Amino acid sequence: MKSFDLIIRNGYICDGTGNPSRHGDVGIVGDRIEAIGRLADATAKETVDASGKVVAPGFIDMHNHVDHAVLAFPDAESYIMQGVTTSVVGNCGLSMAPVSDAHRDEVRKYLKPFLDKEFDYGWEWSTLTEFFTRVRNSGTILNIAPLVGQGTLRIAVKGFEPSPATGAEMARMKELLREELEQGAFGLSSGLIYPPGSYTTERELTELASVLTPFGAVYATHIRNEGDRLIESVDEAIAIGEANRIPVEISHHKAAGRVNWGKVNATLRIMEQARARGVDVTCDVYPYPAAMTTITALLPSQALEGGIGEMLRRLADPASRTQLAAAIGDGTMKEENWIRGIGWKNIVIAECRAASRYDGMSLEQIIAGRKPEDPFGSFFDWLLEVKAEATMVLFGMDEEDVRTVIAHPLSAVISDSWVTAPRAGGRPHPRGYGSFPRLLGKYVREEKLLSLEDAIRKITSMPASKIGIRDRGLLREGFFADVVVFDAATITDKATFTNPHQYPEGIEHVVVNGRIVVTRNTLHGVRPGTILRRI
Ligand SMILES: [Zn+2]
Incomplete structure (x- = not known):
């Protein structure tokens, strides 16, 4: 027997x-x-x-920011409780390595709003292998598949310097990427709204991504603009993949800002057309009409040239303040302009490290408590007061678009969150607790948007084959x-925007x-x- x-x-x-x-x-x-x-x-x-x-x-979450949190939360409570067993990390251009001695402090400062405030990370590692040896030593409940972040790579070579990479800098970035891929990394990610990704030209990205070709490894991208220039940004991502004959994953696909709602119909068609030409392009989506990121993403990327210290200096300088307010206010800012696109009232503080009384407050409320007649001045003063150490939730998408992308055969479903637990406090986006149960409860059972089998495929075999994880993602x-x-x-997600710390x-x-x-x-x-x- x-x-x-x-x-x-x-x-x-x-x-x-x-x-x-x-x-x-x-x-x-x-x-x-x-x-x-x-x-x-x-x-x-x-x-x-x-x-x-x-x-x-077990569910495979191909887009999240669990990287560092597994050290502070080795049981990954908010993930394992929703059925995630494998997590693809290093997304949006930010991985924990490679880190150079010359620029270690800049990466550390930049990632600070995302890191656990109690935990001592040490930051002694240089390569992904060294970082994940530390993770393995402390134990992890999840399987972890790392990507290399283009932003992290560029910081290792030239910090937050915005100039184009020289020949020698390009060669060094390619060498570092190749070494990480040889050690087992699954691909390259980019985050083109975040410096230094936002300083990087399509040409530089295309050349860097050429390192992926012999490995057949994926290029996963938080594209340059998810609002007014969504379509051009999807085109850029596809062009980088097509030039190098590599798989492309368009991360957390959405149309941000009311005037752009509905554009996902066009971008999904562009992806279908690219696939008909032989480009392996797909996308992923989290099942909520709100985004979450660091508060510094509200500023034009020139504000961050030189890093967070320089940004704070600029925010205290009257001439720079006038320039930044003008760039956001008149719409000449070339990055995602969330303040103009969705307004102060739809931007809500998730967690403010310096003062938790701001957690759950909108920027409209914060400004009203200062000088309502000068919203930018009030906002910049507040940023200085809290040293910009805050994360925010952005209520800027259309539920109909979210449904369109989830239902489309080219999308996988993801969380785009980081590990949390009730003890962490703050008001994180509920996706960290509820993304996968929400797909199966709200969208499959209640709304019948897609079949159970199709939903499971989008969170198991589809991400496994896209990322290149063999032997997982199927029974x-x-x-x-x-x-x-x-x-x-x-099956039901219980976490909400006002009460997020709830298991499904x-x-x-x-x-x-x-x-x-x-x-x-x-x-x-x-x-x-x-x-x-x-x-
Ligand atoms: Zn992103």
Whole structure:
């Protein structure tokens, strides 16, 4: 009689391919799936009864910022509780390495608003391998697949200097990228609204991305503009991929600002046309009509030339203040202009490190408490007071666009959040707790926007194959045993914008590398995750 370490019995097996679910059992030995089907006669050391529940591959979140948080939150509570077993990190141009001695402090300062305020990171690493050795030593519940951030690479070579890369600087960036890919990194990300990504020309990006070609590795991009110049920015991303014959992933696809709503119909068509020419372009989307990022993204990128210290100096200088206010106010700012696009009242502070009394307040409220007749002056004074150490939620998208992108066959669904837990405080975007249950509860069960099988495909096999993760993302014999058991009738995201620190309902069990790590929102105290390598 066949014997397993773990059998998940009598579930509806939704295997990640998009094919219809079927009734059956999943047998696991060690960290691998050994058998799928009817295993009524087999014995097991441990059995999970999945009667009436869906059994799916562990969810793969191909876009988030979990990188550093796994050190402060090795149990990744907000992720593992929603069924995520693999996290692709290093997105939006920002990875934790490579870091150079000359510019270490600049990266550290720039990432500070995202980092846990209590935790001592140390910042002693130089390469991704060194950073993730530290993660592995402290243990991780999630599997982690790293990308290399173009912004981080450029800071390592030339800090926040905006000038075009010289020949020698270009060669150094390419060398650093190649070394990380040889060590197992999955691809290159860019964040072209954030300095120094915003200083980087299409030509420089195209040349850097040429390093990806022999590896067949992905270029994942937070494009240059998701509002007024959305279409040109999608074109740029596709051109970089087409020139180098590499896969392109357009990150957190959206149309920001009311005047741009509906443009996703055009951009999805552009992606379809590019695919017809042979470009492997796809996109991803988080299931909410609001964004979240650092407060400095409201400023024109010239404000950040030289780094955060220089930015604060400019915000205190009357002439620079006039210039910055004019660039935002008259719309000549060439980056995403959120203040003009959605207004002060739709920009809400998520977490302000310097003073938590601002958490949950809109910029309109903050300005009203100062000099309402001078909104820019009030805003800049407030930024100086809190040293710009704040994150914000931006209510700037159309729910109809979110639905259009989720339903489209070319999109994967992601969280775009970082790890949090109730003890972290603040008012983070609820996507950190609810993205995947929200897809399966709101969009599949309640609104019937897409089938369960299609939704599961978008959070398992589709991201796995795009990023180049082999042996995960499907329930298939021989694959790693990352599994989620959930109740399709009850799965619900509970986190909201006003009360975000809430775990979802309906996730019964989460299995990582053959070990049960969570049962109904209770951790089992094991961290069987690992750092994945492309090679
Ligand atoms: Zn981004």
